[in-house]
Amino acid sequence: MSAFLFYLFATLTLGSALLVVLNRNAVSSAMSLFLAFIGMAGLFVLLEAYFLALQVMVYAGAVVVIFVFIVMLLDVDKLPRQRIDKLSKGAATIAFALMVTGVLWLFHKDQFTGPALPAEATGAVLKTYGRQLFTTYLLPMQVTGFLLLIAMIGVIVISKRTPAATAASGK
Amino acid sequence: MTIPLNAYLIVAGLLFAIGFYGVLLRRNTLVIYMCLELMLNATTLALVAFSRFNGTADGNTFVFFIITVAAAEVAVGLAIIVQLFRQRQTVQVENLNALKN
Numbered sequence: 001m002s003a004f005l006f007y008l009f010a011t012l013t014l015g016s017a018l019l020v021v022l023n024r025n026a027v028s029s030a031m032s033l034f035l036a037f038i039g040m041a042g043l044f045v046l047l048e049a050y051f052l053a054l055q056v057m058v059y060a061g062a063v064v065v066i067f068v069f070i071v072m073l074l075d076v077d078k079l080p081r082q083r084i085d086k087l088s089k090g091a092a093t094i095a096f097a098l099m100v101t102g103v104l105w106l107f108h109k110d111q112f113t114g115p116a117l118p119a120e121a122t123g124a125v126l127k128t129y130g131r132q133l134f135t136t137y138l139l140p141m142q143v144t145g146f147l148l149l150i151a152m153i154g155v156i157v158i159s160k161r162t163p164a165a166t167a168a169s170g171k
Numbered sequence: 172m173t174i175p176l177n178a179y180l181i182v183a184g185l186l187f188a189i190g191f192y193g194v195l196l197r198r199n200t201l202v203i204y205m206c207l208e209l210m211l212n213a214t215t216l217a218l219v220a221f222s223r224f225n226g227t228a229d230g231n232t233f234v235f236f237i238i239t240v241a242a243a244e245v246a247v248g249l250a251i252i253v254q255l256f257r258q259r260q261t262v263q264v265e266n267l268n269a270l271k272n
Contacts, residue, residue, distance in 0.1 A: 006174045010182045017186055017209050021193035026201055033205050036186075040212055043182065046174070047223045049231050052238075056212075059238050063208065063245050070249050071201060074256050084198060092195035099191055103184030107177045117173050118226035128228045129235065137232055144239050151243035158250040161257070 006046055013039030026071045034064040048124040179220035186213035200252050200262040204245070211241050 016039060019032035037060030044053035122128055133141050186209060193206030215234045222230025256262055 003174060006178065010178075013182065014185055014189065017189040020202070020205050020209060021189060021196060026199060029202050029205055033208065036209065037212070040216060043179070043216060044219055047179070047219050049219050049223065049234075052215075052219060052231055052234055055235065055238055056215075059242055062242060066245060066249055067201065067205060070253060073253065074201075074262060084196070089196065092192060095195055096188060096192035099188040100185065103181060103188060107181045107184065117224060122222075122226060122228040122231070129232060132228060132232045133235070136229075137236075140236055144236055147240065148243055151247050155246050155250040158247070158254055 002046060005042070009039045009042035009046065011039075012036075013043065027068060030064050030067040030071065033067070034060055037064070050124060051126055051129055176220055176224045180217060183213045183217040183220065186210075186216065198263050198265060200255070200264060200267075203264070204248055204252070208241065208245070211237070 013036050016032045016036035020029045020036060023029045023032060037056055041053040041056045041060070044050075044056060190206045190209035190213060193209065194203050197203055197206065215237050218230045218234050218237070222228065222234075252262060255267070259267065261267070
């Protein structure tokens with residue numbers, strides 16, 4: 001059963017990720033990104049990291065909404081589309097093929113087996129997160145909170161309409 | 172039946188490769204950004220898998236931080252893209268060549 005679920009979610013994740021890359025429409029790409037995140041959340045559940053699965057789904061919703069909003073705001077699909085030249089397309093495909101070969105070659109033997117799978121997953125218990133975040137990782141936790149504040153202020157400052165931008169856009 | 176660690180690592184590696192392919196192939200800044208998100212998520216999957224098979228929760232806590240930072244990064248990056256569009260009227264990377272020559 002778990003093997004079936006693993007294949008289902010892995011196929012969903014990888015297939016949707018390919019669709020993100022290959023879709024011509026930016027909105028379809030964003031929707032495929034959402035599906036890929038759902039697949040990731042499923043894989044997290046199989047790894048018994050339930051809290052992280054939930055967090056990934058919240059993150060997916062937020063990120064995809066922002067992406068779709070920006071696509072709407074910029075009206076990207078109305079812009080003239082340029083052809084990608086053959087050379088860069090071929091180079092990208094070759095790089096992709098090399099990377100896939102490398103990944104498959106690296107993991108085709110079971111060299112990362114290590115000890116047997118621990119019976120209980122430490123990530124499954126919410127209490128573990130609370131204890132770790134407020135003891136071992138207290139400083140990173142504070143720094144992350146501060147980072148969010150800085151990001152918020154930064155976004156407000158960046159997206160303020162400056163006189164130069166208004167002159168450039170001709171409005 | 173348990174799924175071996177290698178299976179998760181293959182999925183993570185392939186996901187990273189697909190994101191990498193998108194960054195190289197696509198010319199739309201927004202789609203490149205989505206592919207960057209894919210690459211970031213591939214690393215979190217590898218971290219969670221290692222954490223589960225290692226029997227420690229540190230990897231999971233690390234992923235918690237990564238997702239938070241990634242959310243902040245998306246917000247800032249998209250604000251920069253919007254501002255870029257206001258200045259240049261384009262989001263295609265070919266047209267953003269102010270530093271060329």
